Amino acid sequence: MDFILSLPIVSYFLAPAITSWSTSLNLLFFYMTWSTLVLSHGALKIQLIGLFAIRLVLWLAPSLLFLAFDTLLPSVAASLKAGGASSLPSTRNNGTQLLRTFALAVFNLALSAALDAAATTFSCYAFGSPVFKTSTTLPLPWQLVKHLALLLAGRELLTYYIHRGVLHASSPNRAAKWHAQYAHARKTPLFSLRLFADHPVPCLLHRFVPLYLPAVALRPHLLVYFLYVALCTGEETLAMSGYSTVPGIIMGGIARRTAAHYASGGVGNYGAWGILDWAHGTTRGQDVMEDMKDEAEKHAVKERGENAASNGLSAVKEGMNGLKKGGRGRPRKTKTEKEDS
Template identity: 25%
Template sequence: METLQSSLAQATAFWTNIVTNNSPQKIEFVGTLVIQILFFWIPSIIYLSLDVIAPSFSQRHKIQPAPKQPTRAEIFRCFIVVAQNQLLSSILHIALLCLASRSSYRIEVSLPNFPEIVRDFLLSLLMREALFYYSHRLLHIPYLYVRIHKKHHRFTAPIALAAQFAHPIEQIFANALPISLPPQLLHSHVLTFWIFLAWELFNTVTVHSGYDFFRNKAKMHDLHHEKFNLNYGSVGLLDWVHGTDKLEKKRKE
């Protein structure tokens, strides 16, 4: 108990020092960028490296066979596009912070309490599910699919980095906003936002990884990339509500 209290006191002191000596805009931007590196870029690189560092383990857990896997050239192209999307998101983030002249989230010396973190995390999860599900289904309308979303579906056997291999419009309105907007609407503490962001980034990297981890989560999204007309959501709740959790059968003439 004393160890826990001591650790909490140290964390509080560390956070107090950050808030006291930095502007809210700087804290939000730098912290968000660090979370993206730790929970998107590093896990993506680890998943992509499994073929090299653990080939037998990789083959046992890979969902789709070798002939369907992307080439090195396609993976390099994916890296370039995702890096461009990361740069775009960062530039827009800086611009919004400059225009607003304040942080989008609560940044204060005190740490958020545990019940508040759990409440805001769960509410953000539900709000994100709705925002992502309906924006994703909208992108599957033929007019928008051909012009925007088809780029993301280039990887019929997805890889971790392909989670953000997307048209710039999709990157902003289907990838970034459904995650960043719910904690803003809830006026969440920035630390709660970072916890939520970390979870969502790691989750999307994992479901795009092409590996069968975490109770078929990757298989569900892998099937979406293969068949296109099911599993539009993140947690699966709205897929269950709308019946898009099952493969749509072809109608008989």
């Protein structure tokens, strides 16, 4: 736990919450923590423990929290689920099934971590450097944004074509059969613990390969890779939660399309974000463009309301100022005028 808290990506977000330091001091603290970590630990250890911390904070903890919420407050949770009360996981009769789901998900995560470690070890011995750049030099903001955009685009491409062409191929193959037996065997309610609960081979093809291959091809800074994995893990956790109301501009649509994919037994909605589903016409339900249009209309309505309120307040202020000026500019009656009137 001490090592996890010493990770700079955790310290950077905790520092503003527990202190009143300025941004420059936070960046200095971040740089010093990262430099100390790199100089005192090996690249493989930093990578594995960092990925473990990300999965723990952004998948396991929220998944257990969502499961507790669905179990303790079912009436409230049902109003947030895409399928209503039928989408709530049952813990009374399926406790053993939940334990198996959890154990399978943890096993698949351990397997992906072992492959990650093997690739990093091979790279160190074969090329003299780890897969990802682990140096005290921090990535520049523009480089970080550019690398994130490339990594996310590569993940979207691989996720869509592997998911559609291999795991849901028209011609049967072993990976597709295993995926159907484990991920789509029963129309069980969708919840976040099922994110990695699949046969190991389809799970690696669906969750690990699209995430890891773009990073291996680009070889970004390790901090960029951490941020990339954190974004994808948080997105996948919310998408598999089964909730139709989740934060984010298009996250609600992603969650609804994921729920529709599993409810239909794997028909449509093969991509991560739905962009390639829209391009290929494989969207089931509302597509990503309709989600963005709805969000734009919501923001436009909000802006129009704010403008109307601002204009109304301005009109009231101008009217009050006019009354004040009118009252000041009116000549007062003299004593004689008052007696005559």
